[in-house]
Amino acid sequence: MRFLYIALTYLLVPLALLLLLWRGLRERSYWRDLDERFGFGAHEPGPTIWVHAVSMGEVQASAPLVRSLRARYPQFPLVLTTVTPTGAQRARELFGDDVHVRYIPFDLPGCVRRFFDRTRPRLAVILETELWPNLYHECGHRRVPLVLASARISPRSVNRYRRLVSLFRETLSHGIVIAAQSKADAERFKSIGANPAHTHITGNIKFDFELPAGLEADGLRLRERYAAARPVWIAGSTHEREEDIVLNAHAQVCRTIPDALLVLVPRHSNRFEAVAALLRRRGIGFVTRSSGAAVRANTAVVLVDTLGQLLMFYAATDVACVGGSLVPVGGHNLLEPVALSRPILTGPYNFNSEEVARLFVEVGAAHIVHDAAELAEQVTLLLKEPAERERRGTAGRRALDDNRGALRRLLDLIDPLLRESALYD
DSSP states (O other): OHHHHHHHHHHHHHHHHHHHHHHHHHOGGGGTTGGGGGTOSOOOSSOEEEEEOOSHHHHHHHHHHHHHHHHHOTTSOEEEEESSHHHHHHHHHHHGGGSEEEEOOOSOHHHHHHHHHHHOEEEEEEETOOOOHHHHHHHHHTTOOEEEEEEOOOGGGHHHHHHHGGGSHHIIIIIEEEEESSHHHHHHHHHTTOOGGGEEEOOOGGGGOOOOTTHHHHHHHHHHHHHTTSOEEEEEEEOTTHHHHHHHHHHHHHHHSTTOEEEEEESSGGGHHHHHHHHHHTTOOEEETTTTOOOOTTOOEEEOOSSSOHHHHHHTOSEEEESSTTTTTOOOOSHHHHHTTOOEEEOSOOGGGHHHHHHHHHTTSEEEOOSHHHHHHHHHHHHHOHHHHHHHHHHHHHHHHHTOOHHHHHHHHHHHHHHHTTOOO
């Protein structure tokens, strides 16, 4: 099985490289540091702590953990790997020179060995169960403790994991510590071979994130600039086909609330121009964030075509619709608008964070909508009823605060692993 996996990976890596090169034609950041995809890059001067966060959302969620690790273990450089350019950019914005940011290598034996030789990890923390069989195998071979933090397996993924687990079964049963999001996730890990003694329920580390200082004030200033006297809602982290649903809903909202303003934030920067073209085809008056243009009376949409500002725009709006959920992508981070006490609207596809979505629906902070008509109905209701906005927003913030603590429990698991690895002088 391992031989077949490696052979298949050798066949797929050229295709992955071609995809990166093709994307780089439109967004040159995909061409940056390509050598790191093959395990090259700077040599670290000493043993490191390695954290992997696949993309921008996970990088954002990793911030409390990364800062806690830097504070607790300042003697060890911290390496953070990611897959996407937006993830790498966000990591550099968050951590500056305190963290060494690089791309995770292709999961080939030679690439993986070069990566380990250069980064010299003595502890690896992988957020949200990224599957990298050769990386996992190398951790076991080099006796590097591996922690899967905020680990989860959706019911639909169990069979896929079970097929791949033979590639690192020994590491899974002995050397991987599972810090599962929920009891159900912990049981699924045990069902595919995880050692029960190394499987723990710590919760979702995303609950422990802190809002940046001054964010509320920044949001108020942004609101004054764009729409001081207009009702505003936001559709954040949208994907292809979602914008059509959102724009159809906004047209219906404007029949009841003519001065309503929509803030539209596509998930990926390589789609900014496509979304702008969609707005032009539909004859919708809009301004882009990057242009610096002012919102006028006939402006219906603000298109946020800049990176790293979603949270600030959540703070500037009244109602938040979180994307990736109206189409089968799996949903994005509901916790950010909740932390700002904003009522949430989400589609039915939330399998990336089922427990989080279920919690906020149960407490009345989130409402699931299935199409443009339902989305328009809820947006209209919330824009017209400040008391209902406050009720839902308060319920969500209370649930968020009640579920904090995953970070502390995770750090309690990490500390003895570092001690056992004799990392202390």
